[in-house]
Amino acid sequence: MADPKKIAGGVVNFGVIAAFTGFAAFPFAWMVITMFKQTKDLLDPAHNPFVYNAPPTLEHLRVLFQDTLFLHWVGNTLFVGVLVVLITLVLAVPAGYSLARLTGPAGEKLGIGIFLTYLVPPTILFIPLSRLVALLGLQDRLWALVLVYPSFTVPFCTWLLMGFFKVIPKDVEEAAMIDGHSRLGAFVRVILPMSVAGLLTTIIFSFTLVMQEFVYGLTFITSSKNLTLSVGVPTFLVRGDVYFWGSLMGACFLSSVPIAILYNLFVDRFIAGFTVGAVKG
Amino acid sequence: MATVETRALRKEFTGHTAVDGVDLTINEGEFLVLLGPSGCGKTTLLRMIAGLESQTSGDILIGGRVVNDLPPRARKIAMVFQSYALYPHLSVAKNIAFPLKAQGAPRESIAGEVDRAAKMFGIERLLHRKPRQLSGGERQRVALARAMVRHPDVFLLDEPLSNLDAKLRNLARDELKQFQRRLGTTTLYVTHDQVEAMGLGDRIAVMSGGTVRQLGRPQEVYDEPADTFVAGFLGSPPMNLVPVDGVLVGFRPEQLLAPGAPASEGVGPAVPMRFAVERVENLGAGRLLYGTLPDHAPDQKIIVSLAYTVHSSIEAGRTYDFRMHESNLKFFDPGTGRRVPARPLPARRSA
Numbered sequence: 001m002a003d004p005k006k007i008a009g010g011v012v013n014f015g016v017i018a019a020f021t022g023f024a025a026f027p028f029a030w031m032v033i034t035m036f037k038q039t040k041d042l043l044d045p046a047h048n049p050f051v052y053n054a055p056p057t058l059e060h061l062r063v064l065f066q067d068t069l070f071l072h073w074v075g076n077t078l079f080v081g082v083l084v085v086l087i088t089l090v091l092a093v094p095a096g097y098s099l100a101r102l103t104g105p106a107g108e109k110l111g112i113g114i115f116l117t118y119l120v121p122p123t124i125l126f127i128p129l130s131r132l133v134a135l136l137g138l139q140d141r142l143w144a145l146v147l148v149y150p151s152f153t154v155p156f157c158t159w160l161l162m163g164f165f166k167v168i169p170k171d172v173e174e175a176a177m178i179d180g181h182s183r184l185g186a187f188v189r190v191i192l193p194m195s196v197a198g199l200l201t202t203i204i205f206s207f208t209l210v211m212q213e214f215v216y217g218l219t220f221i222t223s224s225k226n227l228t229l230s231v232g233v234p235t236f237l238v239r240g241d242v243y244f245w246g247s248l249m250g251a252c253f254l255s256s257v258p259i260a261i262l263y264n265l266f267v268d269r270f271i272a273g274f275t276v277g278a279v280k281g
Numbered sequence: 282m283a284t285v286e287t288r289a290l291r292k293e294f295t296g297h298t299a300v301d302g303v304d305l306t307i308n309e310g311e312f313l314v315l316l317g318p319s320g321c322g323k324t325t326l327l328r329m330i331a332g333l334e335s336q337t338s339g340d341i342l343i344g345g346r347v348v349n350d351l352p353p354r355a356r357k358i359a360m361v362f363q364s365y366a367l368y369p370h371l372s373v374a375k376n377i378a379f380p381l382k383a384q385g386a387p388r389e390s391i392a393g394e395v396d397r398a399a400k401m402f403g404i405e406r407l408l409h410r411k412p413r414q415l416s417g418g419e420r421q422r423v424a425l426a427r428a429m430v431r432h433p434d435v436f437l438l439d440e441p442l443s444n445l446d447a448k449l450r451n452l453a454r455d456e457l458k459q460f461q462r463r464l465g466t467t468t469l470y471v472t473h474d475q476v477e478a479m480g481l482g483d484r485i486a487v488m489s490g491g492t493v494r495q496l497g498r499p500q501e502v503y504d505e506p507a508d509t510f511v512a513g514f515l516g517s518p519p520m521n522l523v524p525v526d527g528v529l530v531g532f533r534p535e536q537l538l539a540p541g542a543p544a545s546e547g548v549g550p551a552v553p554m555r556f557a558v559e560r561v562e563n564l565g566a567g568r569l570l571y572g573t574l575p576d577h578a579p580d581q582k583i584i585v586s587l588a589y590t591v592h593s594s595i596e597a598g599r600t601y602d603f604r605m606h607e608s609n610l611k612f613f614d615p616g617t618g619r620r621v622p623a624r625p626l627p628a629r630r631s632a
Contacts, residue, residue: 171366174333178353178360179427180383189383193370 028253028260035060035250042245060246064237070251072225073232076142077255080228081210083146088153088206089199095154096161097187101170107162115159118152122215125151133220144220145228149213153206160205164198165191200266208259229255283344283357283434283467284309285330290339292325292491299325301491302339307435310465312458314482316472318514322491323471324439330469331437332356344434354383359428360437363444365420367412373423374399374408380431398426401460418449425457429464436461436468442477454480475515479503487511506531506611509618521583522613523574528621529613530577534569534586536609540601541593551604552626556585561597570595577626 033049034042036056047053064070099107099114129148138144168191176186192199210228217231227235233251237244285307292300300322307313315323328334330341332353341348348356359380368376377395386394399405402422412420421441428436441457442450458481461468472478478485479499486496487510495507506512512520512531520531537556538544544551555576562569570585585603587595595601612621 169364169366171362171364172368174331174353175360175362175366176368176379176383177333178331178358179380180354182352182354185383190368190370194368196370 028257031249031253031256035246035253037246039246057246060244061250063244064247064250068236068247069225069227069232073227073229074255076226076232077211077228077230080142080145080149081207084149084153084210085203085206087146087150088157089202091150091154092157092161092202093192093199095158097165097191099158100162100165101173111159111162114155118155118159122152122213126215126219129216130219139220140222140226142221142226142228145210145213145216148216148220149206149210153209156209157202157206161195161198161202164195164201168194204259204262204266211255211259284342285435285467285469286340286342286345287326287330288340288342290326290329290341291337292322292329292334293337298491300329300336303488303491303493305486305493305496307467307469310467312461312468312470312481312483314470314472314478314485315488316475316478316482316485316514317488319473321488323473323488326488327437327439327469327471330435331358331360357434358437359431359433359435361421361424361428361439361441363440365412365424365441365444367420367423367427369412371411372408373404373410373412373415376412376423377408377427377430380427384431386431394430398430401429402426417445418453421445421453425460429460429466433466436466438468438470440472440474441470443472443474450477457481475517479515487514489514505620507620509613512611512613518569518584518586520611521585523578523581523583524615525577525626527615528624529615529618530626531611531613532605532609534584535588536605537583537585538604538606539585539587539591539593539595540603542587542591544604545606548606549608551606554603554605555600556583556603557600558595558597561595567591568595575600 033052036058037052038054038057038059041047041052041054042049044053095114099111101107129151133139133144133148136144136147138147172190172194173183173186176190177183181189212230213228214230217228218235221227221231224232224236229251233248237248237251285305287303287305290300290303290305291298303322303326305313305326315326317323325334329336330343332348332351332355336349343356343358368379371379374395377398378391381391381394395408396405399408402425404419404422404426407415407419407423412423415423421444424441438457442453445453454477470477470481482499484497485499485502487494487502489510495502495511497505502511503515506515506520509522509529509531512522516533518534520533523530537554538551554574556570556572557575557579558570558572559582560571562571567589568587568591570587571582572585573579573582587593607626608623610623610626612623613619614621
């Protein structure tokens with residue numbers, strides 16, 4: 001006979017995991033159910049919302065793909081996202097490394113200062129930034145967003161990377177310098193490969209920030225073909241007080257699933273103590 | 282192979298001087314140990330020679346060439362860190378090959394060099410593993426293999442044995458010395474462990490407060506300490522220092538001879554010295570006696586160490602007639618701590 005304590009433990013374990021899984025998966029399930037539901041079925045309060053009372057339909061997806069510029073918005077978001085991620089990496093990686101290593105105790109204060117700038121809300125910044133965008137002649141162009149988004153991704157990611165660089169023992173980098181590399185060489189050959197988790201976090205984090213940003217997207221872009229997902233979808237699928245629930249859910253589902261998959265692919269990397277074994281352990 | 286020389290080398294950090302004008306010459310092929318308590322500046326000195334720390338003033342010469350402004354990679358040195366500092370993302374083979382690749386060694390020769398180094402340290406079967414899959418002793422060997430693989434002019438070792446457990450440490454010490462002998466590479470070894478220093482060094486430089494207090498062969502530093510710091514730092518238990526008539530008299534715990542213990546030869550006659558035993562510690566391999574010298578310094582506690590071979594029965598609470606070779610007594614100035622010329626031991630107070 002198995003130990004009853006063990007069984008109880010297993011049940012609790014399973015219960016907790018099941019609850020969290022349900023919590024995490026519920027929005028996706030809800031989106032999938034809704035995006036294929038006929039509007040009449042969805043809006044009838046007498047119907048069970050979890051099952052199809054009328055046959056499922058592809059009408060909402062047709063509206064999304066044919067009556068809106070959904071694919072265009074996806075393209076715009078990818079364009080802005082990739083560029084912002086690149087700019088963020090180019091600026092935040094050296095900045096985070098310098099703050100972690102080269103400036104001593106002052107670096108930490110500076111790092112916190114940089115992080116604080118991230119806390120300034122976009123609703124305050126968009127007025128001065130809009131003058132800047134106008135000055136550069138970037139109104140209604142995606143480049144405006146490419147310019148503006150790093151203003152919040154760079155500070156946050158600098159701060160984030162600083163933490164990752166700090167846990168890498170200085171010895172390892174000095175060993176590389178003695179073994180024949182310059183500081184830059186040691187950084188590229190040893191520090192960067194050891195910070196893969198930090199770099200991936202930075203990439204995914206910046207990209208998700210870009211995907212969900214609304215205020216700047218709404219302020220600086222006016223024509224529908226230049227919108228990003230986060231502005232385009234609610235602008236065109238909510239007309240007055242009419243919500244196109246099926247299409248909205250379809251748009252959300254299609255854009256969030258790739259990110260969710262990406263997160264899951266690298267979740268081990270985020271968690272793994274990547275420097276274990278470098279020094280005495 | 283090369284000599285290493287420092288001339289009036291200084292390093293100041295904000296608020297304090299870590300290394301205060303060190304002149305040191307390490308001969309070709311020599312194994313020199315920098316010994317001192319933590320914070321004495323020995324690691325800073327090593328890091329300046331490595332080029333990881335820039336000196337405030339003074340010169341560093343490797344192989345007769347001034348390397349003051351050369352980056353670490355141009356100094357033809359190899360270093361083993363206390364933490365080993367292996368590259369965790371690379372296999373053992375790639376760790377060892379790393380310095381060769383960094384120097385742009387031809388690809389064909391790298392594999393052979395790596396195999397040779399691995400064989401030398403007996404780690405051939407670990408080559409495909411990652412550092413995190415190795416034990417402490419294995420990591421230490423990988424670090425050594427990585428250091429010697431490219432035939433450096435100088436080895437710099439920063440407490441490489443301190444992370445090993447005591448059992449392994451003796452073995453590793455012996456191996457390390459043998460490798461160094463075989464390679465004949467000039468070696469600078471930093472440690473706070475006097476046993477390591479005595480066992481490994483051709484010469485020992487004892488450091489304290491950023492300066493070298495004494496430089497000499499292990500036995501010399503042990504037998505003829507230049508000042509009270511060296512006398513107190515080497516030896517376990519350390520040298521007894523007894524104030525007698527305005528001078529500090531020093532002798533090693535094993536130099537006070539128990540009644541019945543054989544006298545050493547060739548060091549002159551032994552004079553009697555009474556020893557009041559207060560406590561006896563039996564350590565298995567010998568005995569430690571705690572007590573005082575009632576005729577010379579009744580208030581100063583001293584420690585006497587008796588070898589396993591000395592069978593005299595000694596009890597706490599009694600006073601015995603011990604003996605001491607006068608040539609073993611060292612005299613120090615109580616103000617400066619420096620050695621002063623030997624003098625006859627002042628006459629007994631109670632005679």
